[in-house]
Amino acid sequence: MRLRTALTTAVVTAAAATALTAPAASATTAPCQEKDLRVSAGPGGSQNTARISVVNEGGRACAVDRIPTVTFRGLDGSAQPVPPSTSGPYVLSPGERGYAAVRTAAPGTTEGHVVRSLSVAADPAHYGVTFAASAVGMADGIRVWEPVTTLWHASRGAADRALSAGTG
Helix, strand or coil, X not given: CCCCCCCCHHHHHHHHHHHCCCCCCCCCCCEXXXXXXXXXXXXXXXXXXXXXXXXXXXXXXXXXXXXXXXXXXXXXXXXXXXXXXXXXXXXXXXXXXXXXXXXXXXXXXCCCEEECEEEEECCCCCCCEEEEHXXXXXXXXXEECCCEECCCECCHHHHHHHHHHCCC
């Protein structure tokens, strides 16, 4: 599994294009407190994918990192963002939900490791929430090989499309 690494010029260009579609943070938008967020995960509709979401249950707008931090029990590193991107704020108004999708391995692959859980944090400064493999629709374990995650999106469909676009 690869760790987040320095980005090339092409990646920075892609990140700049992505930043144009992400909600902008104002200079006064504070980071979200972990206690004000509800993080969820469930089956992704296809083998080796999961859908994740975060809801701002606090009383004010706040910002999380636009790249969810997805890690896997017993493995170093985290899922890489697609498209490749750098950290930045993603603002959630009170009651607003952000959606992302995670692919852990290509269907049918025999490479990688099988783990029993994954953890999701809306921001790398947070501890996050751990979900059993069965909770994300992978009862036989989560096969991890070059995992990827989308950025946070305003809808589940947008996150699914971003994951599909990241495959090719």
